[in-house]
Amino acid sequence: MKAPSFAYAKPRSLQEAFELIGRPGAKILAGGQSLIPSLNMRLSAPELLVDITGLPGLSEIVVDKGTVRIGALVTHARIERNADVRKHVPMLAAAAKHVAHPAIRNRGTLGGSLALADPAAEYPACAVALQATLVISGVKGERRVKAEGFFKGLFETDLKDGEILVAAEFPTGGKSVFLELTRRHGDYAIVGLAAHQDRFVFFNIGSAPVLVKGSSLTELKTSLARIEPPADLYHTSKTKLHLAGVLLERAWTSL
Amino acid sequence: MDLAVETTLTVNGTRVTRRIEPRQHLVDFLRDELGLTGSHIGCEHGVCGACTVRVNGEIVRGCLMLAVQADGCKVETIEGLSDSKELAGLQKAFHEKNALQCGFCTPGMLMAAQDLVLAKEKISREKIREHISGNYCRCTGYQAIVDAIEEVLNGQG
Numbered sequence: 287m288k289a290p291s292f293a294y295a296k297p298r299s300l301q302e303a304f305e306l307i308g309r310p311g312a313k314i315l316a317g318g319q320s321l322i323p324s325l326n327m328r329l330s331a332p333e334l335l336v337d338i339t340g341l342p343g344l345s346e347i348v349v350d351k352g353t354v355r356i357g358a359l360v361t362h363a364r365i366e367r368n369a370d371v372r373k374h375v376p377m378l379a380a381a382a383k384h385v386a387h388p389a390i391r392n393r394g395t396l397g398g399s400l401a402l403a404d405p406a407a408e409y410p411a412c413a414v415a416l417q418a419t420l421v422i423s424g425v426k427g428e429r430r431v432k433a434e435g436f437f438k439g440l441f442e443t444d445l446k447d448g449e450i451l452v453a454a455e456f457p458t459g460g461k462s463v464f465l466e467l468t469r470r471h472g473d474y475a476i477v478g479l480a481a482h483q484d485r486f487v488f489f490n491i492g493s494a495p496v497l498v499k500g501s502s503l504t505e506l507k508t509s510l511a512r513i514e515p516p517a518d519l520y521h522t523s524k525t526k527l528h529l530a531g532v533l534l535e536r537a538w539t540s541l
Numbered sequence: 542m543d544l545a546v547e548t549t550l551t552v553n554g555t556r557v558t559r560r561i562e563p564r565q566h567l568v569d570f571l572r573d574e575l576g577l578t579g580s581h582i583g584c585e586h587g588v589c590g591a592c593t594v595r596v597n598g599e600i601v602r603g604c605l606m607l608a609v610q611a612d613g614c615k616v617e618t619i620e621g622l623s624d625s626k627e628l629a630g631l632q633k634a635f636h637e638k639n640a641l642q643c644g645f646c647t648p649g650m651l652m653a654a655q656d657l658v659l660a661k662e663k664i665s666r667e668k669i670r671e672h673i674s675g676n677y678c679r680c681t682g683y684q685a686i687v688d689a690i691e692e693v694l695n696g697q698g
Binding site: 290294337389390393472 | 544546562563564566569585586587590593599600601602604605606607609610612653656670671672674675676677
């Protein structure tokens, strides 16, 4: 299908962007790899698309005192290949390989994925597991939110109208593992797990990333068993829970 | 209300300036405005890869990029890469191995496969499959396609 009609603007500064996204019916466009399909399928009908890819300072990867700060506009392809990310936050580089296909990874962005908060997306779970801090900018200035408090539910985050997610800061160090099950490489996850040290965060078994707590494998399994994942077209809730358990054991063994 | 935005891009080496409606995606623009119908339209939501084109040297989904977003960009399509003979090796291998059935996915397959050729690394069949997973279509089992790509990458069938 074809997208409905809308206006398009490409601001060159954050100030200009704030003015534009404050207009009625405005929506932020970053890499567009989720937004444009939803427009083509007419699931979304904005009046104005504000293309933020021309904003300066949102495409850097900076290593600084135990954190890696990644700009919201950094693409999946860059995360997958960047030497600093691979060295300091290997979980993210591993997760990026699972995001759709190469042609999509060349345009889709970290910020777009975090701000959309698709329950099947990789980065939100990574951000919660790694205890990342999200940097949000608005007319009144900048604020910082811990990933655990940022993801509120299905496609729902702490972002307020008029705000732009500008970067995410990931603490470095520690052992991590990223696992995802799909029917075919690049498909949406059936279930996935981002595990860092003692933090086991599942995705696509709930409306937002699910942090499962426990200090032994038995305790973790007990906590996991309390979750009722939503079924999809091909997998029942029980199957997804079983598969989540398989990933948990694999992660536990390799950590 | 006129929402069109003046956009200048380079398509297969030719500079083009048009007023473009923001709702028009890149592959519709290439096909309908410029007559470059080699890039196909399949699903229009990023799943099939038939619309794969190269923007500033990187492969992208032509249906998941608005034409107005290509302002200032260098766009290359299957026609450009075919005319410049960049794809000659892959085209010969696809031809010889009969690496297609209906052929609808072929332009996108070639664009994605050329990405691997440019990387100049010897890789396994498994990795080739992973790379073209974004172009899976319907009618072949991809054996012959993987054979053809492997021949060009590794010099073996």
